[in-house]
Amino acid sequence: MKRQVGAKNKAEVNRPHQSEGDVNFSERRRNWSKDNIDAPSRELLLRDENAFLHQSVSTPCLNTIKGAEGAYIIDGQGRRYLDFHGNNVHHIGYGHPKLKAAITKQMEDLSFAPRRFTCEPAVALAEKLIDISPGDLGKVLFATGGSDAIEMALKVARAKTGRFKTISFWDAFHGAGFGASSVGGEQLFRGQAIGPLLPGTEHVAPFACYRCPYGYEVNAEGEPDLSVCKTTCANMIKYVLEKEGNVAAVIAEPARAVPYNPPKGFWQAIRQACNDAGALLIFDEIPTGLGKTGRMFACDHDDVVPDILVMGKALGGGILPIAATLCHPDLDVLGDYAIGHYTHEKNPVTTRAALTTIEIIEEEGLVENAATVGQYALDRMQDMKSRYDLIGDVRGRGFLLGIDLVKDRVTKEGANDAAEEILYRAFDKGLSFKTTMGNVLTLTPPLITTKEQMDFAMDILEDAIADVSRQSRA
Numbered sequence: 001m002k003r004q005v006g007a008k009n010k011a012e013v014n015r016p017h018q019s020e021g022d023v024n025f026s027e028r029r030r031n032w033s034k035d036n037i038d039a040p041s042r043e044l045l046l047r048d049e050n051a052f053l054h055q056s057v058s059t060p061c062l063n064t065i066k067g068a069e070g071a072y073i074i075d076g077q078g079r080r081y082l083d084f085h086g087n088n089v090h091h092i093g094y095g096h097p098k099l100k101a102a103i104t105k106q107m108e109d110l111s112f113a114p115r116r117f118t119c120e121p122a123v124a125l126a127e128k129l130i131d132i133s134p135g136d137l138g139k140v141l142f143a144t145g146g147s148d149a150i151e152m153a154l155k156v157a158r159a160k161t162g163r164f165k166t167i168s169f170w171d172a173f174h175g176a177g178f179g180a181s182s183v184g185g186e187q188l189f190r191g192q193a194i195g196p197l198l199p200g201t202e203h204v205a206p207f208a209c210y211r212c213p214y215g216y217e218v219n220a221e222g223e224p225d226l227s228v229c230k231t232t233c234a235n236m237i238k239y240v241l242e243k244e245g246n247v248a249a250v251i252a253e254p255a256r257a258v259p260y261n262p263p264k265g266f267w268q269a270i271r272q273a274c275n276d277a278g279a280l281l282i283f284d285e286i287p288t289g290l291g292k293t294g295r296m297f298a299c300d301h302d303d304v305v306p307d308i309l310v311m312g313k314a315l316g317g318g319i320l321p322i323a324a325t326l327c328h329p330d331l332d333v334l335g336d337y338a339i340g341h342y343t344h345e346k347n348p349v350t351t352r353a354a355l356t357t358i359e360i361i362e363e364e365g366l367v368e369n370a371a372t373v374g375q376y377a378l379d380r381m382q383d384m385k386s387r388y389d390l391i392g393d394v395r396g397r398g399f400l401l402g403i404d405l406v407k408d409r410v411t412k413e414g415a416n417d418a419a420e421e422i423l424y425r426a427f428d429k430g431l432s433f434k435t436t437m438g439n440v441l442t443l444t445p446p447l448i449t450t451k452e453q454m455d456f457a458m459d460i461l462e463d464a465i466a467d468v469s470r471q472s473r474a
C-alpha cells in the first residue's frame with residue numbers, strides 16, 4: 001500500500017523541543033529570506049531542499065555560500081559576514097594560505113596511507129598532540145569526525161574499566177552517532193523518533209549557574225555563592241556515581257557550549273569523585289580545544305587532567321575533517337580489537353592539515369589573542385548588560401561568549417523572540433552567529449579576530465539590542 005500524502009509519520013508527531021534557536025521554520029526567517037535571497041540562490045536552495053533529507057538546524061537551508069576567507073563568509077548574493085559561528089572549525093580563519101600550501105604539497109607527496117602503513121605526518125601529529133595536551137595523556141587515535149572520536153573514547157573506557165555505564169549532562173551535545181547521541185542530552189539528537197539508545201547512559205542536570213537547575217541564585221555579578229549552593233551540581237554527580245555503582249566514565253564538555261563556565265572547584269571535585277569511584281573522566285574538547293577559551297584547552301583553566309580528551313573541528317584547520325582521542329597510556333588495553341580503525345585513520349593529508357593548523361596557532365599567538373580580545377569583548381558585554389534590562393547575563397571565556405536575553409530579570413524567562421530578531425538584524429549588518437537554547441546569543445569568533453573586528457560585532461549587537469529594547473518598551 002502506498003503511503004498516503006499528508007499522513008503524519010512518527011517523527012512528525014513527536015516533534016522535539018528546539019535546543020538550537022534559529023530554527024528551520026519561523027515567520028522571521030521566511031521574511032528575511034523573501035527580502036534577501038536572489039533568484040539563483042533561491043534555485044540552489046530548492047535543489048538542496050529536494051535532494052537532501054530534511055533535518056533540524058540544517059535542511060532546508062537559510063542561504064547559499066560562495067566564499068569563505070579569513071574571518072568572513074560571503075553569501076550567494078555577494079554579501080560579506082563576519083563569521084562568529086563557523087561551527088567552531090575556523091580558529092585560524094578560512095583558507096589560511098600556509099595551510100592551503102601545506103595541504104597541496106602533501107597531496108603531491110603522499111595522498112593516502114592504506115591499512116598496515118604509517119606515514120610521517122600521522123606520527124608527527126600524534127606526537128605533537130601528546131606534547132601540547134595537559135598532564136600525561138600519551139596515546140592517540142584519529143577519526144574523521146568528533147562523534148566517532150567520542151565513541152572511541154567510550155569503547156576504551158568500557159574496556160579499561162570492564163564497566164559500561166556513563167554519566168553525562170542533559171543538554172550536552174557529543175555528536176550525532178548512536179553512542180554519541182546516547183551520552184548527549186539534546187532531544188534533537190535522541191528524541192522518541194530515534195528509538196532506544198545505549199543502555200546505562202545516565203544523565204544529570206549540568207552546571208548552569210545563571211539558570212541553576214537546582215534553584216540557586218547568582219549574585220549581582222552573575223557569580224554563584226558556593227558557600228550557599230555548596231556546588232550541588234558536583235555533589236549530584238558524586239551521588240549518582242555512588243548510587244549507580246560500576247560507572248565506566250563521566251563524560252562532559254569542560255566549558256559548556258551554551259556557554260557556561262564551570263563553578264570554581266567543580267572539575268577538581270569531579271576528578272576526585274571519579275578517582276574514588278574507579279570511573280574515568282572524559283573531556284569533550286571538540287569545540288573548545290586548540291585555544292577557543294583563551295587557553296590551549298578549556299580544562300587548563302581548571303587545572304584538571306582527564307583520562308581521555310577528545311578533540312576535532314578546528315583540528316583540520318577549517319578545511320579537512322579530522323578528530324582525535326587522546327588517552328592516558330594506561331588505557332592502551334585493546335590491542336587485539338579494532339577500536340576505531342577508520343578508513344582515513346592515518347591519512348597523510350588530514351594529519352598534515354592538523355599539524356600545520358597547530359603550527360599556525362602557535363606561530364600567530366592565536367590562543368593569547370583569544371584570551372585578550374575575548375576579555376575585551378566580555379567587558380563590552382558587561383557594559384551593555386549594565387544599560388539594557390533585556391540582557392540577563394553575559395558570560396564565557398576567550399572566544400566562547402554568550403549574551404543571555406530575558407523578558408524579565410527576576411523571572412529570567414528567555415527572550416527568544418528578541419534573540420531571533422537580533423540574529424536577523426545582525427545578518428543585515430554583516431555579522432553571523434547563532435542562538436542557543438532559543439535566547440542566548442552565542443558568539444564563537446575565529447581566533448584571528450582583531451579588536452577592530454570585535455568592535456564592529458559589538459557595535460552591531462549593541463545597536464540591535466538597543467532597538468529591540470526600545471520596541472519592547474513602546
Ligand SMILES: Cc1ncc(COP(=O)(O)O)c(C=O)c1O
Binds near residue numbers: 150
Ligand atoms: C561538544 C561537541 N562534541 C561533539 C561534536 C560532534 O562533532 P562532529 O560533528 O565532528 O561529529 C560537536 C559538534 O558540534 C560538539 O560541539
